[in-house]
Amino acid sequence: MSQQSLYRRYRPRRFSEVRGQEHIVRALRNAISGETAGQAYLFSGPRGTGKTTTARILAKVLNCTDVRDGEPCGECESCLAMDAGSSYDLFELDAASNNGVDAMRDLISRAAVGSPGRTKVYILDEVHMLSAAASNALLKTLEEPPDHVTFVLATTDPQKVLPTIRSRTQHFEFSLLSAEQLEDYVRWVVADAGLSVDDAGVAHVVRAGRGSARDMLSALDQVVAAGGVLDRPEVLAELAAAVGDRDTSRALVAVAEALDQGRDPRVVGEALLGALRDAFLVAVGAPAGHLSDADRTAAANLGGEIGAAGLTRALELLGAALIEMRQAADPRIPLEVALVRITDSSTDTTLGGLAERVSQLEREVARVRLAAPAGEGGDATPSRRSPSGQAISRPAAPAPRDIPPPPSRSAAASKSPPPVPETARPPSIATTSTAPLQAGSIPTAAQLTAALNDVVLPQLRAVARAVFAGGRFTTVDGGVATFALPNGPMLERAGKARADVEAALTGYFGQAVTLTLVVDGGSSAPAPVSTGDSPIADQAPSPGPESDECVDLSELTDATDVAGGGANKLTQAFPGAVVVEEDQ
Ligand SMILES: [Zn+2]
Secondary structure, eight states: OOOOOHHHHTOOOSGGGOOSOHHHHHHHHHHHHTTOOOSEEEEEOSTTSSHHHHHHHHHHHHHOSSOBTTBOOSOSHHHHHHHHTOOTTEEEEETTTSOSHHHHHHHHHHHHSOOSSSOEEEEEETGGGSOHHHHHHHHHHHHSOOTTEEEEEEESOGGGSOHHHHTTSEEEEOOOOOHHHHHHHHHHHHHHTTOOOOHHHHHHHHHHHTTOHHHHHHHHHHHHHHTSOOSSOHHHHHHHHHHHTTOHHHHHHHHHHHHHTTOOHHHHHHHHHHHHHHHHHHHTTOOOTTSOHHHHHHHHHHHHHHHHHHHHHHHHHHHHHHHHHHHOSSTHHHHHHHHHHHHOGGGOOSHHHHHHHHHHHHHHHHHHHHHSOTTOOGGGSTTTTSOHHHHHHTTTSOOGGGSOOHHHHHHHHHHSSSOOOOTTOOGGGGGGTTOOOOSTTOOOHHHHHHHIIIIIGGGSOHHHHHHHHTOEEEEEETTEEEEEESSHHHHHHHHHHHHHHHHHHHHHHTSOOEEEEEETTTOOSOOSSOSSOHHHHHHSOOOOGGGGSOOOGGGOOOOIIIIIHHHHHHHHHSTTOOOOOOOO
């Protein structure tokens, strides 16, 4: 049995078989029945919506010897010749490739000659592609068409057709089909052809059809040939893994395998886009309720490998490629180019590409840091934002002073939740910060620090980013992380972005992370006023835990040590710089 493509097999042969263009076929059938058919039609609409097919049915019914209710009989000599493509009464011209005036003169000279049937029908596809001279020649013919001739002009772009031509035609606009219409149709075809296609396959071809019955049937052909469709196919997992590893050749091999299995490049691209989008949602802690637990884990892993900046860039590149693929002669090329750029940022000198390379380096640094023995605690020392070279070299030769001494660890751990504002807490308090490692997978302060720098900070607005970059994680206790900021004003600003940071960290680690913001120096309260100024702290009455929330922020003043000192350093570094008040 010869395998005829579903697209050919189910190409409509009567008006009633044309899907989704009811208003057009009704008007045409009425015109035929009432013998009021025009001599020039303009069919416009997106590709694959049935313009040419409808024009052929019109040609058939105009020459049928047994018209019934505005439909061709499909059995007379003329109808059979039309279906076989051998009728002398139908002449089709692709204006995209025959756009010159000679082709048009040839066509017009034929139009003057009689034909065996009642009506000679000319279908001019992509009529907007005609040259100006050819358009004018056509216009002359349309002004005084021979009696036995009907023109059907088809175009995807009616705005480019000469207005004088448009005004001499009856204009019908073909529209894309809705997903419901396509699904009805594909289910009918599957049943009629006795195919075995499951719901996932139906959903896939409806998506691939993008509103076009023709494209949908082509996709259905592919699904049938490939023996079904995998909703989350292994090739997608392989492709996503290759992107995560930035392995260009592996990514291209995965695409080639998917295409060999009969998948449309657009389907492959869209599937990857979906996976990247899921990874992005999980990475930023956005709701991703559509994901199963396994998918969420996979998305979190992919997001961890690519990083927020890399995900943003990959989504942009792939999104642009998908748009380009719609127009491309070979849609796999834009997909492959996008994958090369996504997996190998050294080929990409755009700002996004450079940002991705920086972020990649930062992640490497974070990875080396995380690989250091737990509790080493270098990250939480005041110098944790030291140049990356220092951070990399540290695990190789851990300095003995970085290891927290046991006595100080237990003292800090017991004191940390309800703070007693002590005077002149020694700077070495910082070394206790990573000591209380929690059981299970609760992140350590070092891991939180790495995640903050790697994933969270790049997502924050400038002010919040600067504020959180200036603080540090001190202790972690049962999923509650204490984050210390240098002074009251910074604490206040950090408070505004705290929910965002918590959400991002929660998304990153896959479990709730709550932040307690404190002013650095050991106090867990939004401590009154100044920092680093022990005499004032001494005078203040000892704040109990219940007084934590009630601090009048308007009374807070900028601490001189950080705000002033930082500004001074900047103004020294940039002669002529002026300090201005920040817009709140
Ligand atoms: Zn007929």
